[in-house]
Amino acid sequence: MLKVAENFLTRFWSRASLPVPDQQALLAAALPERRAEKDECLIEAGTSIRSLLVLRSGMACAVRTLSDGSQQIVAVFVAGDTLNPGELTFGRSLTSVYVLNPTVILSIPLPELYRLVTHRPAIGRALWLETATQAAIQQEWIVGLGRRTAQTRLAHFLCEVSYRLRLRGCNDDDAFEFPLTQSELADVLGLSTVHVNRVLQTLRSRGLIELNRNRLLIRNRVGLDEIADFDPEYLHGVRLVDQGDT
Amino acid sequence: MLKVAENFLTRFWSRASLPVPDQQALLAAALPERRAEKDECLIEAGTSIRSLLVLRSGMACAVRTLSDGSQQIVAVFVAGDTLNPGELTFGRSLTSVYVLNPTVILSIPLPELYRLVTHRPAIGRALWLETATQAAIQQEWIVGLGRRTAQTRLAHFLCEVSYRLRLRGCNDDDAFEFPLTQSELADVLGLSTVHVNRVLQTLRSRGLIELNRNRLLIRNRVGLDEIADFDPEYLHGVRLVDQGDT
DNA sequence: CGCAACATTGAACGGTATCAAGTATGGTGG
DNA sequence: CCACCATACTTGATACCGTTCAATGTTGCG
Numbered sequence: 358m359l360k361v362a363e364n365f366l367t368r369f370w371s372r373a374s375l376p377v378p379d380q381q382a383l384l385a386a387a388l389p390e391r392r393a394e395k396d397e398c399l400i401e402a403g404t405s406i407r408s409l410l411v412l413r414s415g416m417a418c419a420v421r422t423l424s425d426g427s428q429q430i431v432a433v434f435v436a437g438d439t440l441n442p443g444e445l446t447f448g449r450s451l452t453s454v455y456v457l458n459p460t461v462i463l464s465i466p467l468p469e470l471y472r473l474v475t476h477r478p479a480i481g482r483a484l485w486l487e488t489a490t491q492a493a494i495q496q497e498w499i500v501g502l503g504r505r506t507a508q509t510r511l512a513h514f515l516c517e518v519s520y521r522l523r524l525r526g527c528n529d530d531d532a533f534e535f536p537l538t539q540s541e542l543a544d545v546l547g548l549s550t551v552h553v554n555r556v557l558q559t560l561r562s563r564g565l566i567e568l569n570r571n572r573l574l575i576r577n578r579v580g581l582d583e584i585a586d587f588d589p590e591y592l593h594g595v596r597l598v599d600q601g602d603t
Numbered sequence: 604m605l606k607v608a609e610n611f612l613t614r615f616w617s618r619a620s621l622p623v624p625d626q627q628a629l630l631a632a633a634l635p636e637r638r639a640e641k642d643e644c645l646i647e648a649g650t651s652i653r654s655l656l657v658l659r660s661g662m663a664c665a666v667r668t669l670s671d672g673s674q675q676i677v678a679v680f681v682a683g684d685t686l687n688p689g690e691l692t693f694g695r696s697l698t699s700v701y702v703l704n705p706t707v708i709l710s711i712p713l714p715e716l717y718r719l720v721t722h723r724p725a726i727g728r729a730l731w732l733e734t735a736t737q738a739a740i741q742q743e744w745i746v747g748l749g750r751r752t753a754q755t756r757l758a759h760f761l762c763e764v765s766y767r768l769r770l771r772g773c774n775d776d777d778a779f780e781f782p783l784t785q786s787e788l789a790d791v792l793g794l795s796t797v798h799v800n801r802v803l804q805t806l807r808s809r810g811l812i813e814l815n816r817n818r819l820l821i822r823n824r825v826g827l828d829e830i831a832d833f834d835p836e837y838l839h840g841v842r843l844v845d846q847g848d849t
Numbered sequence: 850c851g852c853a854a855c856a857t858t859g860a861a862c863g864g865t866a867t868c869a870a871g872t873a874t875g876g877t878g879g
Numbered sequence: 880c881c882a883c884c885a886t887a888c889t890t891g892a893t894a895c896c897g898t899t900c901a902a903t904g905t906t907g908c909g
Binding site: 369421423424427428429431432442443444445446447451452471475478481482484485486488489490491492493495496498499500502503504505544546547586590591593 | 615667669670673674675677678688689690691692693697698717721724727728730731732734735736737738739741742744745746748749750751790792793832836837839
């Protein structure tokens, strides 16, 4: 009974990635890919949504700005992520999305997308799954912000980004491009830039990481996982669109 | 063009609540409603999901327990909320869900649900929307945990719960049942129980709220909204199942 | 009545913020 | 090629918000 249900579930959700015909349909409906540069604003908070955005390469982040001018980054996106799967359902965006380093963006206009979702239910389910995956990541951030120390929080974030890049095949060894400034890290972790700097240095002095000029090298992954209290169970996303194809 | 798109969107998502025939189909597929008492565990972390759970009345919360024994509550559910819309897509739960006060639970077995979703796409979209709504609430919590003071965080949480209850029609005046202990509030807000107590008292002494014996009375809503930095824009959920019917 | 859970209070400690300099680093125009 | 500037990073001193520990008060329930 349980076995049957699980098989059915696997077929229903198609965990690995969207079936190829559905992917092709999505790509066919998309506008031509376009590049975006660092600090470019892809989605402005409060604006109505006109299309689904997919990050083909590079990184981006979603930011909330408070009335006192402080900021909190509520999501970081890597290649392959969908930038606004949940916001589609609201019709307007609650956050602003900014580019962190040079990226390539795929854009699918909403009317086209809704037509696709209607005729290809797997696409709708994939977007739902993507929404749920990002929600799971956010839950983990809540746990960190609420109950973990600055050091654990930072280490955990580095582990998460590394793991997510690896899932997408962008991170073969333990070194990768890491475009966030310390000030942006502070806005991710709910810390001051000064404290981010100090915590980074303790991680460096313990031989766990190297970080400079937008590159992160994990020297001791086991040690980092250790102090990060990192368990990747919560990262079971789907690849909406495969990376390889054009 | 924009107008057309928005009308289409409204039809596509049916914002208010699920069409009546779909609701009836859901209710027909559900097991008989059952009661659950305080502290009962509805979903255990790490367990595989067997059914969709809907809270018909009462309150519940989703908890993550860390390796050092500390806890973080990552979601609070009120009457009408779906307890695991996103977890459906994973097949297993990342959090434990506990009952906060006597509740009534509706349970729809997964195989039935998938059959329904296949034949009634509006149900799948409603669950997607519910997932996105809960994700939006979690984003707001991230902002609070990262960038707001204890006082603002607490006030904001009280405003949020009050607003959500009002959306569901469970909160006509400004007083309502509020079953969370100070220790549970601490686990929501990422604070110690001692500090929750002190912040509560400053809110009381300013004449903003009264809270005792599981009842919360908001004496000065405007003042509370003020220090809470509360903007309900992020709460645009859907009622998956109306409250009135049986 | 008496226990158990919850709430309240005080004192001392500590993690992190804030303020204020100072030091790379990289890009730009002359 | 250098002087200049902006941005990012580093470092120290001080203050505060919130924690921890410990004790006491309160409420409700078997």
